[in-house]
Amino acid sequence: MSGAAGVAAFAGCSGDTPEEGTGTGVGTGAIEGGGEGSASTSDDDSGNGLVDQSLTVPGRYVPTNLQWNSYAPSHYAQQGGKVVFDPFLRNNRKTGELIPYLFQDWSIDGKTLTVNIRENDTWHNGDPVTAEDVVTKFKIDKIFGYAVSDYISDAVAADETTVEYTMESNYRESVIMTTLSRSWLNTPTSRYGKFVERYDPEMSEEKLTQLQSDIQDYQPSEPLGSGPFKYESADQQVLTLAKFEDHASADQINFPYYEVEYMTSNQQQWAAMKNLSGLDATTTTFFPKRIRKSLPDAVQEFRIPSHNGYSIAFNHDDEDFGKRNVRRAIAHVIDQNRIATLVDDTKTAVKVPLGVGSFHNGTWDRYLGDNKDIYSSYTDKKKATQLLKSEGYEKRNGTWHKPNGDKFSFDIPVPAGWSDFVSMSRIISQMLTDFGIEATNQNVENTTFFGQHWGSSNFKIAPWFWNNSGQTDPFFTQSWILNSGTVKTNLNYPQEPKAPPMGKPDGKLETVDIVSKLQKLGTTSDEKEINQLVQELGWVINQSLPIYPVVEKQSQGFWNTNEWKVPEKGSSEQYVQFHYYWWPRVGAATARKQ
Numbered sequence: 001m002s003g004a005a006g007v008a009a010f011a012g013c014s015g016d017t018p019e020e021g022t023g024t025g026v027g028t029g030a031i032e033g034g035g036e037g038s039a040s041t042s043d044d045d046s047g048n049g050l051v052d053q054s055l056t057v058p059g060r061y062v063p064t065n066l067q068w069n070s071y072a073p074s075h076y077a078q079q080g081g082k083v084v085f086d087p088f089l090r091n092n093r094k095t096g097e098l099i100p101y102l103f104q105d106w107s108i109d110g111k112t113l114t115v116n117i118r119e120n121d122t123w124h125n126g127d128p129v130t131a132e133d134v135v136t137k138f139k140i141d142k143i144f145g146y147a148v149s150d151y152i153s154d155a156v157a158a159d160e161t162t163v164e165y166t167m168e169s170n171y172r173e174s175v176i177m178t179t180l181s182r183s184w185l186n187t188p189t190s191r192y193g194k195f196v197e198r199y200d201p202e203m204s205e206e207k208l209t210q211l212q213s214d215i216q217d218y219q220p221s222e223p224l225g226s227g228p229f230k231y232e233s234a235d236q237q238v239l240t241l242a243k244f245e246d247h248a249s250a251d252q253i254n255f256p257y258y259e260v261e262y263m264t265s266n267q268q269q270w271a272a273m274k275n276l277s278g279l280d281a282t283t284t285t286f287f288p289k290r291i292r293k294s295l296p297d298a299v300q301e302f303r304i305p306s307h308n309g310y311s312i313a314f315n316h317d318d319e320d321f322g323k324r325n326v327r328r329a330i331a332h333v334i335d336q337n338r339i340a341t342l343v344d345d346t347k348t349a350v351k352v353p354l355g356v357g358s359f360h361n362g363t364w365d366r367y368l369g370d371n372k373d374i375y376s377s378y379t380d381k382k383k384a385t386q387l388l389k390s391e392g393y394e395k396r397n398g399t400w401h402k403p404n405g406d407k408f409s410f411d412i413p414v415p416a417g418w419s420d421f422v423s424m425s426r427i428i429s430q431m432l433t434d435f436g437i438e439a440t441n442q443n444v445e446n447t448t449f450f451g452q453h454w455g456s457s458n459f460k461i462a463p464w465f466w467n468n469s470g471q472t473d474p475f476f477t478q479s480w481i482l483n484s485g486t487v488k489t490n491l492n493y494p495q496e497p498k499a500p501p502m503g504k505p506d507g508k509l510e511t512v513d514i515v516s517k518l519q520k521l522g523t524t525s526d527e528k529e530i531n532q533l534v535q536e537l538g539w540v541i542n543q544s545l546p547i548y549p550v551v552e553k554q555s556q557g558f559w560n561t562n563e564w565k566v567p568e569k570g571s572s573e574q575y576v577q578f579h580y581y582w583w584p585r586v587g588a589a590t591a592r593k594q
Contacts (some may be wrong), residue, residue: 020421051591054240054257055561056280057580058269062262067219070186071144073358077223079260080239082581084225085186086121088134090582091178093304093472094361094575098177101585106177112263113165113176115157122246123188126231131157136189138165139196144212151179172525175475182470188224228585229258233522237262252587271559273299280564280591283557283578286420289344295558300566302557302574305358307477309552310347310424311466314545317492320402320410323386324498324509328376330461332384333435340551341425343420350549352377354476354538355467359552367474367534374526381435386520400436409438410460413453416443419462424550455490466549475521478537482514487546499540508510512540562569564592 059066061080066077068084077084090099106115121129138155141148154166167176180204189225191288195215203211222231229241239260240325241254261278263269270291276298292301312330314321321327330495348359352375363370385395390560392403400408414425423443432439444453453459468477468486480487487493497514500507514537521533557579566589567573573588584588 023485029548037345050243051255052594053255053591054259054280054565054592055255055580055589056259056278058263058282059260059514060072060263062236063237063239066234066239067221068186069216069219070184071140072216072219075219077239077275078217079261079580080229080241080258081184081186081223081225082227082578083229083241083258083584084223084227085184086227086230087181088183088185088574089177091181091182091472092572092575093307093577094358094363095161095572096174096178098174098181098222103177103180106173108167108171108173111167112171113152113167115163115165117161117163118248119161121226121248123190123226124244127188127190128160129185129226129439130160130189130203133185134163136186136192136196137183137185139199139238140192140215141183141466143195143199143215145210148179148183151176169519170523172523174473175522178471178473178476180491185226186223188226191218191224203585217263220310225503228253229285232257249585250351253584255584255591258584273560276560276562279560280526281559281580283555283580286346286526287556296558298562300559300561300569302566302569303360303554303581304560304575304577305360305363306467306553306555307358307472308465308467308470309350310421310550311345311464312428312548313464313491314547315459315461316494317493319343320408321460324392324544325391328550329384329387330436330437331376331378331545331548332380332387332433332551333432333437334428334548335431336550337377339424341457342427343423343551345483346554346556347420347551348554350466350544350552353466353545353549354542355481355549356474356534358472360554367531368538369531371503371533371535375538376505378548384435395436398436399438406440409440411440411442412461412463413442413444414463414542415446415448415449417446417541418463420553425463428550464547465569466547474534474537475518478521478534478541479518479573481541482537483518493546497540497544497546499543502536502539505543549582559589563592563594565592 005537031433057079061075061077065075066080067075068075068077068081068520070081070561086102089101089103089446090100102117102118103115106113115134117129117131117134123129135155135157136146138152151171152165153168156164158164192215195211195436198211225231226247228244228247230244232242234240234241243256266286269279269282273282274291274295276296303352312334314327316322331353334353340347340349350359352364354364354375355366358530368375388400393408394401402408407549412425412429414422416422422441422443429439429441449483454462467477467480468484469480482493482497488495495515496511498509499512517533517537521537524530524533555577559579566583573583576582579589
């Protein structure tokens with residue numbers, strides 16, 4: 001349950017979107033040639049044959065420098081990989097609905113999860129896709145200690161299309177399948193089996209490190225995939241992928257090529273969409289409001305709640321921020337609504353910090369029932385004054401002083417390249433300073449931030465993300481906030497925190513066994529018990545403040561509707577990350593006749 005602070009999260013502030021996403025409301029009917037989201041066959045649009053055009057999306061590496069091993073440290077063909085390889089399954093980011101894909105159906109019996117994969121799939125060289133390929137994927141993940149191995153201890157192929165996973169605990173279906181929804185079948189046994197054969201759970205740390213290194217050193221320039229598009233060519237500017245006619249989704253795709261265009265900057269992507277040239281769709285960059293206003297009417301924007309965003313992370317070993325009341329006071333001073341308004345309309349305030357749901361679509365209160373009003377919203381500066389005074393802090397001549405008489409002052413280090421984080425940290429510094437706490441925004445290089453501040457004891461507070469799990473279910477969000485390695489190690493949050501009784505924020509603090517509660521939350525299928533546990537864990541987050549979520553961001557997607565027929569805003573298809581690789585698979589995005 002500890003999870004991992006994925007590298008993908010760093011990209012959120014520098015203009016890139018996280019690598020993994022979740023699904024849409026399109027079911028298996030669309031995959032099999034019909035149903036919701038299937039391709040139009042009208043004379044005005046796709047007709048009954050291929051439309052002679054390609055779907056072009058942006059990439060950030062020179063195509064001839066790409067490699068196709070997702071475990072290698074750099075230059076992975078991420079955008080191309082999303083259509084060359086297949087995801088196991090998807091889930092709707094608004095409803096949480098699980099969407100079968102490569103995994104067609106599944107069942108749970110105790111700690112055994114049985115999965116049936118889609119039949120008659122082949123790799124692009126004609127070899128059959130088998131359950132053994134799925135097992136190979138799990139074992140490579142386990143070699144690297146990926147999060148899935150926290151939930152699953154073993155996997156075996158029961159037959160050609162059946163995989164049996166042994167779970168670490170009796171996880172409920174939504175938890176274990178949401179965990180697997182982040183996986184892609186990108187390790188064919190014919191290429192990666194030789195590494196799996198070398199793995200032994202009892203092998204020395206030295207041999208394990210060497211095995212990991214050998215896997216990372218394997219960097220093929222051409223992929224062996226089983227997705228709806230296969231590798232065709234690459235030059236200095238464009239990666240070209242051709243439709244794979246034998247794929248299960250082929251009938252939903254009415255265009256012959258998928259191209260990844262090399263672009264060196266966000267500005268290039270903005271210009272391409274503004275001029276309706278060079279790009280058909282993008283979800284890999286942040287479009288500021290001023291840019292969005294300049295886009296032509298043909299460019300349709302879609303937004304997806306991320307269940308994540310900017311937060312203030314506290315060092316719980318610090319002499320000031322190790323005090324619960326000081327953390328609460330800071331939260332009261334920070335005006336979340338004003339920050340969201342000033343930065344961009346893709347941001348919204350986290351109204352109540354409790355690690356649940358989205359604040360863009362209001363799903364945060366889905367689990368709270370009649371207890372919604374007991375949680376602190378932290379909007380009262382008078383309360384901030386009371387809390388600081390209760391800890392011996394004193395305000396003299398407009399400036400707050402600590403109990404020892406020193407000024408209450410500190411820096412807020414921020415990686416200089418994280419543009420939206422820089423903006424929000426600057427606003428927060430000013431809010432605190434106006435309140436009498438001398439806070440200084442300090443922009444630093446990434447290496448300085450991670451080498452001298454984050455991950456060491458040399459910081460008091462710092463900006464971070466409030467849901468690095470990448471998932472939307474409260475189990476994952478609350479596990480990350482309360483029990484992740486980042487929060488326990490980097491922020492020094494205690495294993496057994498203290499919180500007042502529910503509904504009594506000023507009551508006597510009591511130790512809370514959060515690990516036990518999280519274990520129950522991950523395994524119970526009783527909806528009443530799930531809601532009760534979410535509320536109890538949400539109360540600990542709300543009152544103890546391991547971190548302080550400030551705003552939630554949205555992922556943005558843009559399509560050129562002159563050339564592409566796409567879903568209407570608000571449709572179930574909208575709630576997928578990311579549109580450019582999922583919509584074509586299910587016929588939700590189809591080429592228009594020109």
